[in-house]
Amino acid sequence: QLQLQESGPGLVKPSETLSLTCTVAGGSVTSRSYYWGWIRQPPGKGLEWIGSMYYSGSTYYNPSLKSRVAISVDTSKNQFSLKVNSVTAADTAVYYCVRGEGSSSGKTDYWGQGTLVTVSS
Amino acid sequence: DIQMTQSPSSLSASVGDRVTITCRASQSISNYLNWYQQKPGKAPKVLIYDASSLQSGVPSRFSGSGSGTDFTLTISSLQPEDFATYYCQQTHTIPTFGQGTKVEIK
Numbered sequence: 001q002l003q004l005q006e007s008g009p010g011l012v013k014p015s016e017t018l019s020l021t022c023t024v025a026g027g028s029v030t031s032r033s034y035y036w037g038w039i040r041q042p043p044g045k046g047l048e049w050i051g052s053m054y055y056s057g058s059t060y061y062n063p064s065l066k067s068r069v070a071i072s073v074d075t076s077k078n079q080f081s082l083k084v085n086s087v088t089a090a091d092t093a094v095y096y097c098v099r100g101e102g103s104s105s106g107k108t109d110y111w112g113q114g115t116l117v118t119v120s121s
Numbered sequence: 122d123i124q125m126t127q128s129p130s131s132l133s134a135s136v137g138d139r140v141t142i143t144c145r146a147s148q149s150i151s152n153y154l155n156w157y158q159q160k161p162g163k164a165p166k167v168l169i170y171d172a173s174s175l176q177s178g179v180p181s182r183f184s185g186s187g188s189g190t191d192f193t194l195t196i197s198s199l200q201p202e203d204f205a206t207y208y209c210q211q212t213h214t215i216p217t218f219g220q221g222t223k224v225e226i227k
Contacts (some may be wrong), residue, residue, distance in 0.1 A: 047157075047165065047208055047218040060215055063122060096164055105171045106212030107155045111164035 002027040004097050004112035012091075012119050018084040022097030022112060029073050029080055030055050035100050038071065038082045039108070040093040043116075048093075050082065054102055087119045123147050123211050127219035133227040140196040142222045144209035149189045153213040156185055156194045159221075160205045168207075169194060199224070 008020035022036070029036055037052030051061035053071045061069050065084070073080040084091060095117055099110040124147040134140050144154065152172040157165035167176045169185035172192055182197040196203055204226055209219040 046221045047159075047210075049216040049218065062215060101170075105155060105174070106153065106216065107167050107170035107176070108157075108165075108210070108216075109167055109176070111166070114164055 002099065002110045004099065004110055006095060006097050006112045006115040008115065008117070010116060010118060012087055012117060013121050014088055014119055015086055018082070018087050018091060018117055018119070020082045020095055020097070020115065020117070022080050022082075024078045024080070024099075027099070029078055030075055032056070032102065034102050035106075036071075036073065036080045037098050037100065037108075039096045039098055039111075041096070041114070042090075042093045050084075050095075052100065053080065089119050091117070092119045093117060123150060123214055123217055125209055125211055125217055125219040127207075127209055127222050129222060130220065131223040131225060133225045134199050135227045136199055136201055138199045138227075140199050140203075140224060142194045142207055142209075142224075144187075144192045144194070144219050146190045146192075146211055146213075150211045150213035152188045153211055154185070154187065154192045155210045155212065156183075157208045157210060158203075158205045159208065165208060196224075 003025040005023045035052040038050040053059040068085045070083045094114040096114045097112040098108045100108040126145045154172045156169040159165040173185045206221045206223045
């Protein structure tokens with residue numbers, strides 16, 4: 001059974017960089033059948049797609065965040081990571097790491113439990 | 122971006138009711154439409170993919186239909202565990218979600 005677990009600071013200061021890591025168990029980030037990505041949810045609000053990457057190295061980002069976001073993978077640790085630069089209070093959210101189908105539906109079929117990141121001084 | 126608009130934003134229903142939620146895309150997305158259920162404090166889980174395919178393990182009272190720009194999620198007989206928020210997601214381009222529909226107890 002695939003499991004995803006987010007880790008990283010729960011509090012980030014404005015203008016700094018938010019960094020999160022997702023550890024994958026029961027599967028491999030090198031699988032060519034899937035994408036690995038991040039979705040966030042501000043408190044009490046809806047879901048926002050941040051971006052995704054494939055083992056081929058291709059990455060796809062939400063245009064509204066593209067200039068501040070980077071997703072990378074560490075195959076040696078079976079992890080992938082998210083960085084968001086120049087954060088503001090609007091970046092306060094629960095951040096989910098996810099796996100999805102790399103073709104056909106693109107459905108997001110596995111989610112981490114989510115981690116709350118608060119941007120505040 | 123493709124905008125996804127769900128309606129209603131919330132609804133109240135009773136156990137046993139038939140519930141329908143709609144999702145409209147700002148442009149054609151073929152059948153690249155997925156539905157998710159989210160309960161408070163939990164991650165969403167996929168219910169329907171490719172507009173009408175039932176995800177493994179999901180009860181058959183859930184069904185989806187539609188193509189192009191208009192889609193529907195139907196719960197044929199609402200059960201107590203179905204009270205939750207439902208989101209549609211398009212994956213025709215960079216994914217986007219609808220704003221959600223909260224299903225509450227009447």
